[in-house]
Amino acid sequence: MLKTLFIAGCLWAATFARVFDPKIITEVRKGLEKNLNYIEKNHVRVNVDCLFGVALTIALIDDAYQNGTHIMDKSSLELMKKSLVILKHSIPYAREKSEWLTEAFLHPSIWRKNINFRNNALHISNVPNFKHVKNIFERNYAGGSETDFCLQNIANFTNAVVPTRCFIDERCWKYFEYDESSVGYLLTHKLLILQLAKARKCYLKEDIYKMKTDELCSLIYTEVVNADYYGYLDNMFDLYLEEIVLCGYEGYSEFLQNKWLYYILKSQRPSGCFPAFLDDSLKTRMKRNSNTFDDGCVDHTTGLGAAVLALHYNYIIKEYPINGVEIA
Ligand SMILES: *[C@@H]1O[C@H](CO)[C@@H](O)[C@H](O)[C@H]1NC(C)=O
Ligand SMILES: *[C@@H]1O[C@H](CO)[C@@H](O)[C@H](O)[C@H]1NC(C)=O
Numbered sequence: 001m002l003k004t005l006f007i008a009g010c011l012w013a014a015t016f017a018r019v020f021d022p023k024i025i026t027e028v029r030k031g032l033e034k035n036l037n038y039i040e041k042n043h044v045r046v047n048v049d050c051l052f053g054v055a056l057t058i059a060l061i062d063d064a065y066q067n068g069t070h071i072m073d074k075s076s077l078e079l080m081k082k083s084l085v086i087l088k089h090s091i092p093y094a095r096e097k098s099e100w101l102t103e104a105f106l107h108p109s110i111w112r113k114n115i116n117f118r119n120n121a122l123h124i125s126n127v128p129n130f131k132h133v134k135n136i137f138e139r140n141y142a143g144g145s146e147t148d149f150c151l152q153n154i155a156n157f158t159n160a161v162v163p164t165r166c167f168i169d170e171r172c173w174k175y176f177e178y179d180e181s182s183v184g185y186l187l188t189h190k191l192l193i194l195q196l197a198k199a200r201k202c203y204l205k206e207d208i209y210k211m212k213t214d215e216l217c218s219l220i221y222t223e224v225v226n227a228d229y230y231g232y233l234d235n236m237f238d239l240y241l242e243e244i245v246l247c248g249y250e251g252y253s254e255f256l257q258n259k260w261l262y263y264i265l266k267s268q269r270p271s272g273c274f275p276a277f278l279d280d281s282l283k284t285r286m287k288r289n290s291n292t293f294d295d296g297c298v299d300h301t302t303g304l305g306a307a308v309l310a311l312h313y314n315y316i317i318k319e320y321p322i323n324g325v326e327i328a
Contacts, residue, residue: 024261025316029075031265032057032309034272036082039302043090046299047289048101051087051094053303056249058083059111060310064317072317079310084108104155110199117253117315122218124225124254132226135183136236146175147189151196158200166202183223188242191216195246217247221254228260234279237267238290241274241304248311256315264308273297274305 039046039054058080065076087106095102150172157166172193182190194212198204220243227233233240241264248255267278276290276298290300 024258025072025313025320027265028261028309028313028316029072029079031268031272032079032306032313033082034270035268035274035302035306035309036079036086036272038272038297039306040082040086040089042293042299043086044093045291045293046090046094046303047291048094048098048105049289050299050303051090051102052105053245053305053307054083054086055106055108056111056245056307057310058087058108059113060115060249060307060314062108062112063115064314066317070317072313079313083306100152100155104151104196104200107160110160110201115249115251115314115318117251117256117318119253121214122221122252122254123214124218124221128226128229130226130230132183132223133230133232136223136227136232136239139183146171147193150175150193154193154197154200154202158197158202160200163201163203166197168197168202183219184236184239185242187216187220187223188239188246191220191246191250195249213247213250217250217252217255220247221252224255233263235277237274237278238276238298238301238304241301241308245304245307245311248308248315253315256312261312264305268305269295269297271295271297272302274301276301 036054036057039050061076061079061083064072065080066073070076087108091102091106094106150169153169153172154166157168158164175190191213194204194209194216198209224233224240224243227236227240244255244260244264268274273293273295275296276292290298292298
């Protein structure tokens with residue numbers, strides 16, 4: 001027992017040690033470039049969820065841009081330009097498949113915010129518990145149609161320009177309150193609904209928003225850490241990326257650990273894309289719309305891959321405001 005606790009303690013404590021390696025931001029930039037090139041090549045067939053990752057990427061890189069004073073600024077401009085071209089090329093195709101999703105999600109400006117990274121805002125237990133992993137695979141109710149209904153409900157009430165009082169359908173509040181012990185995509189979708197409401201300028205009380213995101217990201221973090229501890233990240237890779245992207249976007253730096261960044265970079269295919277699972281033995285059910293291509297990659301996961309790399313790029317630049325020499 002003592003031994004288990006000790007190991008667990010080390011595992012959790014080792015989380016934040018981050019020594020800056022100037023090569024790492026270059027690795028992240030290259031990974032992101034490769035990823036965007038892949039999406040551009042497939043711009044006719046990638047779905048809205050994938051393009052949402054590209055829209056988030058633009059917002060995240062724009063937030064990292066330091067007005068020409070940071071050594072990565074030239075790269076930042078190039079990455080944004082590349083991403084904007086993708087959206088320009090692919091939105092006509094995406095609109096054909098789902099007009100409201102395209103309209104609701106794909107304006108980078110609605111996702112633009114100043115991310116202030118912080119840690120220790122999450123309520124987390126220090127003791128590993130396999131229950132959290134088991135739940136992901138056994139009770140992974142993705143709630144696809146309910147999520148779409150609620151997202152569309154928000155999209156219908158907002159125009160993303162003028163702050164609006166949003167009359168959220170009762171069904172969505174029920175869904176939101178559905179079950180405090182919900183897991184997997186159900187948790188990330190709840191967070192996404194909240195994030196879309198904020199991005200599209202529903203009036204939301206700042207303290208309530210913070211309380212809800214603290215709550216959701218604490219539950220989500222517990223899942224990620226336990227899945228990592230028990231070796232299940234490969235089997236839920238798409239979900240794992242979604243968890244990192246949505247909570248990282250809220251500024252919880254616990255989600256942006258170095259070892260996880262290396263793991264993500266290592267899992268990227270040479271073509272730049274990402275598969276939904278890295279291991280075939282046991283899989284989480286995939287969330288709503290995703291397409292698997294001939295090369296084994298999935299558009300949903302690949303879009304998340306862009307966003308997760310953009311998030312790390314943003315985080316590294318904010319954490320290390322190095323000026324001067326270009327490190328390409
Ligand atoms: C960059 O310029 C804009 C507009 O002038 C300003 O609002 C922003 O704070 C600046 N950002 C940095 C990092 O200096
Ligand atoms: C949103 O508006 C569209 C078009 O008016 C309508 O078809 C759809 O049912 C609405 N959806 C929700 C969830 O309110």
